[in-house]
Amino acid sequence: MTILEERPRKVTILIVGASLPKMPEGTDIVTHLRRHGVDVEQVERPKGKNGIADVIQRTAAELGAKLIVMGAYEHSKFSQDLFGGVTHEVIRSSQVPVFMSH
Numbered sequence: 001m002t003i004l005e006e007r008p009r010k011v012t013i014l015i016v017g018a019s020l021p022k023m024p025e026g027t028d029i030v031t032h033l034r035r036h037g038v039d040v041e042q043v044e045r046p047k048g049k050n051g052i053a054d055v056i057q058r059t060a061a062e063l064g065a066k067l068i069v070m071g072a073y074e075h076s077k078f079s080q081d082l083f084g085g086v087t088h089e090v091i092r093s094s095q096v097p098v099f100m101s102h
Helices: 031-034 053-065 077-083 086-092
Strands: 013-014 040-047 068-071 098-101
Touching: 013 031, 013 053, 031 040, 053 068, 053 086, 068 077, 068 086, 086 098
Parallel strands: 013 040, 068 098
Antiparallel strands: none
């Protein structure tokens, strides 16, 4: 039995809006991925006038991303109807596969 393992060529961690809080030394996702031999970079972008989903989509296109991995967070139905939702918008408009965790 042969097991083939494919590693990503590069992973980009995208932070949209405010920077993440400072993590204890060595516990952030970038450090974790590097320990496992992954070529990783962190990119920070402002939210912009078109919203977070737009920033995610534009950045994925600019980088030539083959996959978007993101958390899925659900707001109340009222909030979702009033403001829309990043999760819904990314799923609706993505040009590449999206892997989500809730």
